[in-house]
Amino acid sequence: METLMAYIVGAMFAAAVYMMLRRSIVKLVIGLMLLSNAANLLIFTVAGMRQGAPPLVPEGAEVPASAVADPLPQALILTAIVIAFGVLAFSVVLIHRAYEVVGTDDLDRMKDTDT
Amino acid sequence: MLLAVLSGFILALFAPLICRVAGDRCGWVFALLPATLFVWFAWLLPEVMANGAQVVRYPWFPAMEINLDFLIDGLSLMFALLISGIGTFILIYAGGYLKGHPYLGRFYVVMLSFMASMLGVVLSDNLVTLFVFWELTSITSYLLIGFEHEDVKARASALQGLFVTVAGGLALMAGLIMLGTMAGSYSLNDVLASDADLLGHEWAVPMLLCILAGAFTKSAQVPFHFWLPNAMAAPTPVSAFLHSATMVKAGVYLLARLNPALGEAELWTLLLSFFGGLTMFTGAFMAITHTGAKKVLAYSTIMALGTLVMLIGIGTHYALVAFATFLVAHSLYKGALFMIAGILDHETGTKDVAEMGGLASLMPVTSVAAAVAALSLAGLPPLLGFVGKELMFEAVLDAPAWQMLLPVLAFGAGIGVMVAAGIIAIKPFYGKRLETPKHPHEAPVSMLAGPVVLAGLSLLFGVALFIPEQTLVAPVVASLGGAAEKVHLALWHGINMPLILSLGCLVVAGLILRFWSRLQPQLDVLREGLGRFGPEAGYFRIMEWLTRIATWQTRVLQNGTMGNYMITLALTTVGITGFTLITQYGVPLRLPVPDSGFAAGIALLMIVSAFFATGTVSRLGSVAAMSIVGFAVALIFILFSAPDLGITQILVETLTVILLVLVLFRLPGFTRMSSPLERWRDIIVAVMVGALMTVLILAATEVQFFEPISAEHVARSVSDGHGRNIVNVILVDFRALDTLGEMFVLALAAVGVYSMIRLKAEDQTA
Numbered sequence: 001m002e003t004l005m006a007y008i009v010g011a012m013f014a015a016a017v018y019m020m021l022r023r024s025i026v027k028l029v030i031g032l033m034l035l036s037n038a039a040n041l042l043i044f045t046v047a048g049m050r051q052g053a054p055p056l057v058p059e060g061a062e063v064p065a066s067a068v069a070d071p072l073p074q075a076l077i078l079t080a081i082v083i084a085f086g087v088l089a090f091s092v093v094l095i096h097r098a099y100e101v102v103g104t105d106d107l108d109r110m111k112d113t114d115t
Numbered sequence: 116m117l118l119a120v121l122s123g124f125i126l127a128l129f130a131p132l133i134c135r136v137a138g139d140r141c142g143w144v145f146a147l148l149p150a151t152l153f154v155w156f157a158w159l160l161p162e163v164m165a166n167g168a169q170v171v172r173y174p175w176f177p178a179m180e181i182n183l184d185f186l187i188d189g190l191s192l193m194f195a196l197l198i199s200g201i202g203t204f205i206l207i208y209a210g211g212y213l214k215g216h217p218y219l220g221r222f223y224v225v226m227l228s229f230m231a232s233m234l235g236v237v238l239s240d241n242l243v244t245l246f247v248f249w250e251l252t253s254i255t256s257y258l259l260i261g262f263e264h265e266d267v268k269a270r271a272s273a274l275q276g277l278f279v280t281v282a283g284g285l286a287l288m289a290g291l292i293m294l295g296t297m298a299g300s301y302s303l304n305d306v307l308a309s310d311a312d313l314l315g316h317e318w319a320v321p322m323l324l325c326i327l328a329g330a331f332t333k334s335a336q337v338p339f340h341f342w343l344p345n346a347m348a349a350p351t352p353v354s355a356f357l358h359s360a361t362m363v364k365a366g367v368y369l370l371a372r373l374n375p376a377l378g379e380a381e382l383w384t385l386l387l388s389f390f391g392g393l394t395m396f397t398g399a400f401m402a403i404t405h406t407g408a409k410k411v412l413a414y415s416t417i418m419a420l421g422t423l424v425m426l427i428g429i430g431t432h433y434a435l436v437a438f439a440t441f442l443v444a445h446s447l448y449k450g451a452l453f454m455i456a457g458i459l460d461h462e463t464g465t466k467d468v469a470e471m472g473g474l475a476s477l478m479p480v481t482s483v484a485a486a487v488a489a490l491s492l493a494g495l496p497p498l499l500g501f502v503g504k505e506l507m508f509e510a511v512l513d514a515p516a517w518q519m520l521l522p523v524l525a526f527g528a529g530i531g532v533m534v535a536a537g538i539i540a541i542k543p544f545y546g547k548r549l550e551t552p553k554h555p556h557e558a559p560v561s562m563l564a565g566p567v568v569l570a571g572l573s574l575l576f577g578v579a580l581f582i583p584e585q586t587l588v589a590p591v592v593a594s595l596g597g598a599a600e601k602v603h604l605a606l607w608h609g610i611n612m613p614l615i616l617s618l619g620c621l622v623v624a625g626l627i628l629r630f631w632s633r634l635q636p637q638l639d640v641l642r643e644g645l646g647r648f649g650p651e652a653g654y655f656r657i658m659e660w661l662t663r664i665a666t667w668q669t670r671v672l673q674n675g676t677m678g679n680y681m682i683t684l685a686l687t688t689v690g691i692t693g694f695t696l697i698t699q700y701g702v703p704l705r706l707p708v709p710d711s712g713f714a715a716g717i718a719l720l721m722i723v724s725a726f727f728a729t730g731t732v733s734r735l736g737s738v739a740a741m742s743i744v745g746f747a748v749a750l751i752f753i754l755f756s757a758p759d760l761g762i763t764q765i766l767v768e769t770l771t772v773i774l775l776v777l778v779l780f781r782l783p784g785f786t787r788m789s790s791p792l793e794r795w796r797d798i799i800v801a802v803m804v805g806a807l808m809t810v811l812i813l814a815a816t817e818v819q820f821f822e823p824i825s826a827e828h829v830a831r832s833v834s835d836g837h838g839r840n841i842v843n844v845i846l847v848d849f850r851a852l853d854t855l856g857e858m859f860v861l862a863l864a865a866v867g868v869y870s871m872i873r874l875k876a877e878d879q880t881a
Contacts, residue, residue: 004718016801021682023789026782057841075846086861092774107678
């Protein structure tokens with residue numbers, strides 16, 4: 001599965017970078033979302049994938065009965081998902097605001113505003 | 116010892132407060148600190164004389180051999196005495212000179228820190244600590260030179276001084292690290308005592324050159340001398356301190372300090388005596404071409420610094436005695452003369468000596484102090500400067516044969532300083548009374564104290580030579596590896612070569628002074644001609660090129676186009692990571708073999724959706740395709756044992772879609788903005804990034820370097836964290852601080868979003 005995931009993640013990264021290179025500011029945001037999903041998936045894959053062994057301790061036991069999936073990357077990804085959402089919300093509002101002020105959604109034309 | 120060095124910094128913290136409380140008398144209050152330190156250093160002196168060098172150790176970063184260790188011997192104590200002694204009078208003087216200045220508190224903060232840093236330089240035993248203090252003097256002197264920060268010239272001069280000394284400082288750091296590594300210890304005491312063959316080491320030459328670069332820039336040796344006269348932009352008390360006892364003497368101190376260890380090197384002797392001699396002559400010559408009192412003095416400082424460096428380079432017994440004597444003499448008269456120049460400027464309102472005359476009757480005390488100090492500068496008996504100069508001639512004449520050039524340079528320099536002394540002490544005070552912008556009268560006590568005491572000491576030391584001989588010169592010679600018991604200073608050596616040279620200097624100098632005013636126009640022309648080709652012109656050219664390259668580089672790299680930044684980042688990442696990856700692991704290409712139909716399906720779904728999101732011209736289609744990818748990610752999380760991630764991902768993905776649909780549809784629809792060529796370029800970059808990530812994962816899943824640290828988390832989740840969901844326990848317990856940080860980020864984002872929406876509302880109502 002990891003090998004297959006490598007290709008999926010690669011494709012997601014390629015799509016994300018291509019979108020972020022577009023001049024439309026909306027595409028930039030969509031690219032950003034794809035990028036954060038791709039990055040999360042990358043960490044998830046690299047940490048090793050294991051089916052049917054969630055990192056939970058059954059009732060009454062001190063430690064899980066058998067080996068479980070690594071919980072630390074999961075905790076990190078959980079943080080990343082939430083942060084990515086914060087960034088997205090902020091950038092979406094910022095972009096909307098910028099569009100209202102500058103009057104264009106073309107990133108190449110936005111660069112002239114500071115001169 | 117630690118307290119002695121750091122007390123300046125501590126007092127600096129309270130300086131503005133003290134200034135406010137003590138008002139006009141704050142100079143006297145601050146002077147108590149260096150005065151106390153002076154007494155303490157003086158009290159240490161006999162003990163060090165009797166028992167030799169002492170090292171006081173305070174661990175700082177012991178594991179890295181960086182410690183606040185202090186080396187107390189004759190050399191460091193003499194410098195410490197000069198710094199604290201002259202510092203006392205400078206602080207008092209500054210109180211009078213800058214009376215009522217709005218930034219007086221700020222001035223004392225920097226001044227006290229500067230003094231403390233300087234003490235740190237001369238007392239440090241650890242090479243790294245020495246370097247830290249060394250750089251602190253550069254930074255504080257930058258602030259002091261640019262103290263009148265509203266003056267463009269002051270700022271430019273400060274920056275010039277900083278650039279030159281910090282560039283040298285960088286070289287010095289490299290040199291000191293090499294020295295420490297070669298000697299096997301970062302303690303100066305150990306380096307000096309080390310029997311390792313420092314000069315036979317393969318790094319010996321680069322190490323020497325680096326250290327010399329540091330010392331030469333700091334001590335304003337040709338061709339780095341130009342920053343020092345420009346540093347005159349500083350308030351006079353600063354110039355007086357900078358020139359007499361501190362800053363520029365740091366380089367001299369370092370050279371003297373390392374002379375016992377490195378003095379045997381041919382290169383060391385050659386470079387030091389050559390550049391020292393050249394600097395000595397250049398300084399003396401430049402001094403007589405100027406009419407500004409402070410400029411004349413500044414160039415005479417360069418002359419003195421050159422002399423000191425040259426004497427270290429010669430390195431004979433005579434040279435070491437001359438070094439110590441000349442150093443003390445110079446500090447005393449230069450401190451006094453600068454303060455007098457400040458008084459003249461303060462009282463008459465002009466800096467140009469050519470505009471002053473006949474002030475002696477109006478300022479009797481100043482004129483006497485000036486005369487005494489200037490006699491010492493000129494090197495006339497019975498002042499300490501005379502003894503210093505005679506010894507210098509003696510040392511130069513005594514130097515090995517190939518240094519034949521030096522006596523000639525010394526003779527020229529001797530003439531130069533005598534003329535300079537005349538300019539500063541005769542011209543303003545005697546002759547015809549000239550009208551000046553302000554009506555002059557005698558300076559206040561606070562400003563007179565320094566010049567009078569320092570000039571008095573020049574005289575006292577000259578007459579009672581046993582005092583400097585026993586308390587200052589002999590200990591220094593001892594710590595430089597010379598024979599302290601052979602030190603004997605005398606005013607009268609009989610009629611010998613040095614005396615004849617002195618007389619010759621006096622005659623020529625008298626002639627030049629006689630016609631000085633008439634020579635001025637020619638000297639001006641000469642000076643301007645030199646200025647066009649001098650090292651300072653080189654400095655400006657370098658700075659100009661630096662700015663030009665910076666402008667060009669900014670235009671290329673920071674051109675404001677988002678796409679360019681992205682491509683630069685992406686290609687750099689691909690280049691560096693890809694290179695490392697391929698050279699370390701090769702290309703671990705494995706073809707994807709789906710282990711089930713379900714896996715194949717989900718992979719196909721994700722890849723197709725991701726590409727569809729990029730290709731479609733419909734905004735809704737693009738957002739929908741993107742969210743399909745997001746939900747597929749959630750599915751993968753759930754399938755592969757990460758239920759919490761799956762839940763969060765579904766929640767966030769839903770919110771994202773809602774948000775995008777709400778906001779983005781108020782923006783214009785997709786249009787083709789870029790040309791086909793640009794699209795192909797972007798596709799290539801994107802594919803490169805994607806390929807890199809694939810290879811990265813393939814390589815990373817093949818190797819595992821370490822056991823995962825989460826084994827501990829799993830084992831202690833219930834017992835220590837009291838939770839059965841290990842991921843949750845990690846988030847709220849083991850890594851709770853991370854989560855707290857995350858909450859702050861979210862709160863900040865929320866505040867940002869809220870304020871932007873509010874801003875919009877206000878815009879619309881307005």
